[in-house]
Amino acid sequence: MQHQLLIGYDDRHTFLNRLSGSTKLLSFVGLSVIGMMTFDTRYLLGIMVFSLILFRFSKIKYRDVSFVMSVIIGFSVLNLVMVYVFAPHYGVDIYGTEHLLLGSSNHYFNLTTEQLFYEFNLLLKYTFAVPLALIFLMTTNPSEFAASLNKIGISYRISYSVAIALRYIPDVQSDYRTISLAQQARGFEISKKAKFMTRVKGGIQIMLPLIFSSLDRIEVISQAMELRRFGKGKKRTWYMAQKFKRNDYLALLVVALLILLGIALFKVNGGRFWNPFK
Amino acid sequence: MQNQQSNSIRTVVATGIGAAVIFVLMKFVAIPTGIPNTQVNVSIGFLALLGAIFGPVAAGLAVFIGHALNDFVTYGSPWWTWVIVDGLIGVAFGLAKNRLKIANGALSTSKLVWFNIYQVVVNFVGWVLLAPTGDIIIYHEPATKVYVQGVTTWIIDSISVAIIGTILLVLYSRTRTQRGSLKKER
Numbered sequence: 116m117q118h119q120l121l122i123g124y125d126d127r128h129t130f131l132n133r134l135s136g137s138t139k140l141l142s143f144v145g146l147s148v149i150g151m152m153t154f155d156t157r158y159l160l161g162i163m164v165f166s167l168i169l170f171r172f173s174k175i176k177y178r179d180v181s182f183v184m185s186v187i188i189g190f191s192v193l194n195l196v197m198v199y200v201f202a203p204h205y206g207v208d209i210y211g212t213e214h215l216l217l218g219s220s221n222h223y224f225n226l227t228t229e230q231l232f233y234e235f236n237l238l239l240k241y242t243f244a245v246p247l248a249l250i251f252l253m254t255t256n257p258s259e260f261a262a263s264l265n266k267i268g269i270s271y272r273i274s275y276s277v278a279i280a281l282r283y284i285p286d287v288q289s290d291y292r293t294i295s296l297a298q299q300a301r302g303f304e305i306s307k308k309a310k311f312m313t314r315v316k317g318g319i320q321i322m323l324p325l326i327f328s329s330l331d332r333i334e335v336i337s338q339a340m341e342l343r344r345f346g347k348g349k350k351r352t353w354y355m356a357q358k359f360k361r362n363d364y365l366a367l368l369v370v371a372l373l374i375l376l377g378i379a380l381f382k383v384n385g386g387r388f389w390n391p392f393k
Numbered sequence: 394m395q396n397q398q399s400n401s402i403r404t405v406v407a408t409g410i411g412a413a414v415i416f417v418l419m420k421f422v423a424i425p426t427g428i429p430n431t432q433v434n435v436s437i438g439f440l441a442l443l444g445a446i447f448g449p450v451a452a453g454l455a456v457f458i459g460h461a462l463n464d465f466v467t468y469g470s471p472w473w474t475w476v477i478v479d480g481l482i483g484v485a486f487g488l489a490k491n492r493l494k495i496a497n498g499a500l501s502t503s504k505l506v507w508f509n510i511y512q513v514v515v516n517f518v519g520w521v522l523l524a525p526t527g528d529i530i531i532y533h534e535p536a537t538k539v540y541v542q543g544v545t546t547w548i549i550d551s552i553s554v555a556i557i558g559t560i561l562l563v564l565y566s567r568t569r570t571q572r573g574s575l576k577k578e579r
Binding site: 147152186190202240242277286287288325336337340345 | 401403408413414416435446466467469535536537541557
């Protein structure tokens with residue numbers, strides 16, 4: 116629990132930092148949606164390489180993100196194993212051919228090239244957006260993020276909610292730590308050594324004070340905001356908002372081209388899958 | 394009019410703080426069940442309370458934002474189908490607000506029973522019908538795998554709301570003054 120959990124923003128003086136938050140948000144959402152839809156391995160690999168190159172440019176140190184990386188790798192491996200256990204012939208169903216590597220075709224657990232290829236695609240899909248997400252998280256100032264949500268057309272109340280969430284996560288986190296230590300001092304065991312039910316009980320003992328103090332906090336903050344006439348106007352200006360510059364338009368153009376390429380590949384492949392076995 | 398104004402501010406703040414609390418609960422109080430990506434989710438118990446106090450908009454948005462942020466920093470990119478389903482479940486919990494009328498004081502047993510039946514149904518629709526179907530259509534994952542994940546999540550989340558959610562609702566309602574508890578002296 117000691118490591119930094121919210122991987123932090125830092126001004127690293129790269130061109131990625133200077134792009135406006137709206138650009139980065141639009142690019143990230145656009146690329147992750149198209150990557151979510153497509154199963155074209157070439158395209159996914161291309162995006163992956165593209166985002167790794169960007170990651171290199173962003174000057175983010177690997178050790179800052181190594182913890183997140185290990186979680187993501189663990190998550191992907193678990194999922195891939197689970198897909199294999201539950202549906203070892205799914206690749207054969209999708210690609211329509213069967214190239215056996217291990218076992219025979221009437222066994223439940225056999226290994227086909229198609230299945231490996233399908234799972235490789237899944238792995239790419241789980242991971243291709245990770246460098247982009249890390250870049251987005253670590254080069255965008257949280258306050259600017261809220262401003263950019265508003266800029267791309269989300270109502271300012273919702274943007275403000277996001278701003279409040281980002282602002283108060285560290286506070287709630289430190290409240291959580293304090294309460295947890297206090298309860299542990301009173302003898303509640305919540306570590307991995309404890310039994311399942313004890314952990315659940317310990318969890319509840321921490322939750323209750325945390326939740327009730329947060330409810331109080333909601334009252335206090337909303338009164339403070341009402342006193343400052345929040346929500347009286349139809350619009351709101353943002354201190355951290357950035358104007359679009361030449362580079363922003365350039366970045367958006369590149370991303371738009373990539374997305375168009377992805378859509379064009381749907382046509383070329385006649386569907387979401389690229390089938391190298393035909 | 395005046396009241397409406399302050400209500401909307403409360404909704405904005407409740408969304409923000411609610412999202413922060415959900416984020417922290419998802420992050421720290423996650424007890425794995427053994428099936429990948431399914432955890433004993435205590436934050437959904439909190440969601441029941443949030444919905445009962447602040448209504449559908451706050452609860453739906455709060456869990457949407459909290460879950461998306463949590464996925465963002467844990468897995469790199471949000472698993473959109475589940476994030477959206479979580480948001481819809483928040484909205485459904487929020488719709489129970491008018492039925493529960495938690496601000497008016499102690500909850501009767503019949504209301505709690507009704508709420509628990511309601512939440513099990515809501516969780517069923519969300520985790521067994523919507524989320525796996527979304528996974529199959531959007532992410533093209535094998536049906537058996539996503540249904541196992543969905544059913545596990547349904548069971549765990551329902552139990553979580555039944556225990557944690559109910560405790561929270563009862564405790565919160567006790568802090569409210571019972572409606573009509575004041576009498577005019579004659």
